[in-house]
Amino acid sequence: MKSLNLTPLPDVTSDKTVLGFWIYLMTDLVLFATLFATYAVLQGNTNGGSGSRELFSLPFVLTETLILLTSSFTCGLAMLAAQKRDKAQLIFWMVVTAFLGLTFLGMEISEFSMLVQEGNNWQRSGFLSAFFTLVGTHGLHISVGLLWIGVLVFKTVKDGLSDGLLKRFVLLSLFWHLLDIVWIFIFTIVYLMGAA
Amino acid sequence: MSKPINDTPGPQHHGSLRSYIIGFSLSIALTVQAYLLVTTNAISGAGLMYTILALAIVQLFVQLFFFLHLDKATRTSWNLLAFIFMVTVVCIVAFGSLWIMQNLDYHMNPAETDTHIQQEERITR
Numbered sequence: 001m002k003s004l005n006l007t008p009l010p011d012v013t014s015d016k017t018v019l020g021f022w023i024y025l026m027t028d029l030v031l032f033a034t035l036f037a038t039y040a041v042l043q044g045n046t047n048g049g050s051g052s053r054e055l056f057s058l059p060f061v062l063t064e065t066l067i068l069l070t071s072s073f074t075c076g077l078a079m080l081a082a083q084k085r086d087k088a089q090l091i092f093w094m095v096v097t098a099f100l101g102l103t104f105l106g107m108e109i110s111e112f113s114m115l116v117q118e119g120n121n122w123q124r125s126g127f128l129s130a131f132f133t134l135v136g137t138h139g140l141h142i143s144v145g146l147l148w149i150g151v152l153v154f155k156t157v158k159d160g161l162s163d164g165l166l167k168r169f170v171l172l173s174l175f176w177h178l179l180d181i182v183w184i185f186i187f188t189i190v191y192l193m194g195a196a
Numbered sequence: 197m198s199k200p201i202n203d204t205p206g207p208q209h210h211g212s213l214r215s216y217i218i219g220f221s222l223s224i225a226l227t228v229q230a231y232l233l234v235t236t237n238a239i240s241g242a243g244l245m246y247t248i249l250a251l252a253i254v255q256l257f258v259q260l261f262f263f264l265h266l267d268k269a270t271r272t273s274w275n276l277l278a279f280i281f282m283v284t285v286v287c288i289v290a291f292g293s294l295w296i297m298q299n300l301d302y303h304m305n306p307a308e309t310d311t312h313i314q315q316e317e318r319i320t321r
Contacts, residue, residue, distance in 0.1 A: 080213055
């Protein structure tokens with residue numbers, strides 16, 4: 001480190017803002033748990049329509065999963081750049097993360113629109129209502145995350161990298177990593193278990 | 197912001213390149229492994245369900261440790277306590293719902309209620 005009087009990044013374990021955001025994230029996971037429980041209960045209620053085995057394409061979802069996983073990794077690389085106060089690298093990895101997140105979101109929207117076009121919308125059965133609610137809520141979180149990345153990158157380019165912005169990047173990275181963890185469970189419980 | 201982050205060994209809550217690469221490789225390996233188990237039908241039935249769920253839970257811990265840095269240094273923190281509380285609530289909500297709904301299915305399925313009552317609970321009119 002060049003200069004020793006730089007303020008360090010907020011410590012994940014002792015910073016109050018980070019703790020507050022962490023508690024929000026935990027309640028968010030409780031929200032996802034209720035949606036997972038609803039899905040697990042309604043999974044078999046297809047009302048005579050197609051079930052998860054016929055509707056989902058596993059290779060497509062695996063691609064989505066690997067893209068989101070990579071975006072979680074690039075978000076980590078962005079945080080390493082933030083730790084070194086390297087503005088250019090931080091912006092670069094954040095843009096890569098946003099690009100991967102956008103690709104993921106695009107794939108999810110195309111999957112949704114294909115299902116709806118075939119008549120398998122959320123009004124078709126209890127199973128599909130639960131599916132669209134669970135996966136859609138995750139997609140909504142991803143959209144908010146993308147908006148957040150956009151705002152922070154814009155502010156960094158415009159005003160430079162301040163301590164306040166760095167703290168927000170730390171919170172953003174926690175949010176993004178947890179969305180990846182939620183997706184791992186969607187991938188396993190909705191798609192893999194649905195196909196098995 | 198109590199401890200400065202420097203090059204001396206100690207708590208590094210934002211990880212290192214090495215920890216991110218290890219976490220990323222392990223996550224990919226676990227994801228692809230679960231995918232292959234399902235597509236190749238290596239095992240089937242309940243065994244497969246438990247295996248892929250276990251792989252997901254292992255990946256949860258891999259990402260918590262390598263990406264979110266919830267490790268030894270966080271052992272006594274409020275973050276960990278909030279996390280443990282969340283896991284408890286999630287387990288109660290998820291497994292509790294499944295248990296209750298299965299029980300309701302068992303007791304309130306109109307077509308089978310009479311059979312259940314008579315044959316399995318040994319109650320006769």
